[in-house]
Amino acid sequence: MANCSAASAASSTGPLFQTLTGLQHLAQTPRFKAWFLDQFGVLHDGKQPYPGAISTLEKLATTGAKMVIISNSSRRASATIKRMTSLGFDPSLFAGAITSGELTHQYLQRRDDAWFAALGRSCIHMTWSDRGAISLEGLGLQVVENVEEADFILAHGTEALGLPSGAVRPMNLEGLEKILEHCATKRIPMVVANPDFVTVEARALSIMPGTLAAKYEKLGGEVKWMGKPDKIIYESAMGMVSVDASDSIAVGDSLHHDIKGANAAGIQSAFITGGIHATELGLDTFGEVADLSSVQALASKYDAYPTFVLPSFTW
Template identity: 75%
Template sequence: MMSKCSIVPSPNEVQLFHSLNGIQRLAETRRFKAWFLDQFGVLHDGKQPYPGAIATLEKLAVSGAKMVVISNSSRRASVTMEKMKNLGFDPSLFVGAITSGELTHQYLQSDRGAISLEGLGLQVVENVEEAEFILAHGTEALGQPSGSAHPMKLEDLEKILELCATKRIPMVVANPDFVTVEARALRVMPGTLATKYEELGGEVRWMGKPGKIIYEEAMKMAGVDPTDAVAVGDSLHHDIKGANAAGVESAFISCGIHAAELGLNSFGEVADISLVQALASKFDARPSYVLPAFIW
């Protein structure tokens, strides 16, 4: 169950973003050659597409925009696109996808030799003291040498992290999100574990938003400069703050993970602008545009 809180904005705050009902007006200006789209909380909730999301993508494609899925998902890019297809999205509308899982795979391959989750000979150990690093790509289980996963509560995983921190074992995070939207509820993600690990004094390598690397890879994929792109996301800390760091303009979807904080109870409900402004200030994030959902 999502909790709600009240945010009191400062009367001296000046609105720095444009409030939109949908993306039509922005898309028709052809201001941006590339659109970097978060998936969870923007295009779908993990179970089904959001109302209007597929139609909006199709109309955006007609405008000639290049679209790239950028996600903190720990899945490889190919698996992500397959999931999108299974949810009813047309993969041909996208230039491709950049995910934290894909970046992690590339990082492990180049930085540590032939070790990664798929096809690169990763050896999972049962004894923490034998580990060279921690790979965080979930929050509900611990990997076993057999390849299976042992279900484990979050607090028990955190106890293991305490031991890892004392051994100064570095962590690679294949999904930096703190929480994600899953069928209108919030689910704890690996970024929460990573934050705990840093608090314990552990070294963490963040492989996704709000780091610039995922936006830089998306720009390479689309063949554009920062001034030619806009990033659409529902997380002020990850999507919007990351876009700020990369010099990319951004559109904040208010009916995503911050819905409860903004007092929103239904999809497409318009948020109070002063509340959005106060919440953005809290996260030190600067969206260029704010809209209720990814709709036309």
Template identity: 75%
Template structure:
């Protein structure tokens, strides 16, 4: 993270300004922000290499300066499906078509009380965690390409069942290459007329939850990400400052 280019945007609409930095040391030492919300892919690592050079030292520097560090990931969907104290989630059934990963590892749904089904006719909703496979009732994952998954989406749209997308990213960085993410499936589903619940950036819900977790106000935190459409747009929606890592193949 240190040593790469940052463009930092103010959180105040009346003070819309940018500055370009070569790293985070100056911001960290200024202690301007009490909490830092960090994206994973493209910020801390690339999906293959455990950490970018300088990432660990950057985190250590922030911790030394007293900052609270929260890594933004897909846990919010798990929490909402488990608690169901939100009206929209309370109305969902328990049977789902699960789109998941194969090479990157299938996502566990343990503890959510869900029944994974393979037939659209049995499904109450779609849960999109990945773009490589279809979850099976046995707990295994059947590898599928995007065309095959989109054919299932066609059937789901005809039945008018909703989709929960756990990661709205369209693409992510993996070993410096771009990998299609669940957000792409969700965008396709909306074009088919399907209802999509976007769980994560750019929806401000994830940053609002992070602020509650860190017990800070919007003026006291900053979001760091490598996607203008998700990380930075989400930070703007939540009214917080943001740092965009500009040396990213997503742009």
């Protein structure tokens, strides 16, 4: 059985959280009709599923829970489901997926939001070295290299600069940041299709587009953050499965993105300590239990307070 004792180390600086050894207790709580699951750092490490993740999903499904992948990935939702399938996850277990990349695509395509309606059609495209223009289909955008010709910056990745041909030019962070410095002088807005700063890739941390966006804001640039911690992505997930915030729980490994976003959306949350914050919490092995005072200190640092804390996404 799970250990449901309140964290004794919690102080008056933030709400109490409950520590659990597994999800069984929460899964048997009828009030959670919808589970919004982060993928990297919770379900898999980018290369393979975490131990017990697949069987935990299967057990959770038997409770009738609606499970939605909610991710800051710059990939479209369909690509995310396809990737999960390739990693060994059964796609029928999920009600769907909502990603930052999907939201970005929808807003750029519809243009029914005033901010997006004001954007032009030419963009500087920062992307991944193996992606190219894959997320631009149907948007009617013109990718340009010259900042003077750009209406906005679209950040899908941190490894390359998109070219008008649809190909890419590999570029390091320093090179991309130099372009941002030029863009800032022209007051060109940025749309970031993945607000994560870093992500877990087989126990290592990889730099993500949110790092570029944070740099751009420091340069005085305007950034539209399309994903966690903005509540826009949680509201989309709730709409997808027709539930209210009171019926939902978000599970994630990033205090700044997953937990802070859940706080903003009024959703209860479960913080997985073995993901992106593992090193900060002094954790070396999968399933290792974090020191409660360390978790509380980290929550206070990020001003993000989980309802529950677990070492991993296991039953």
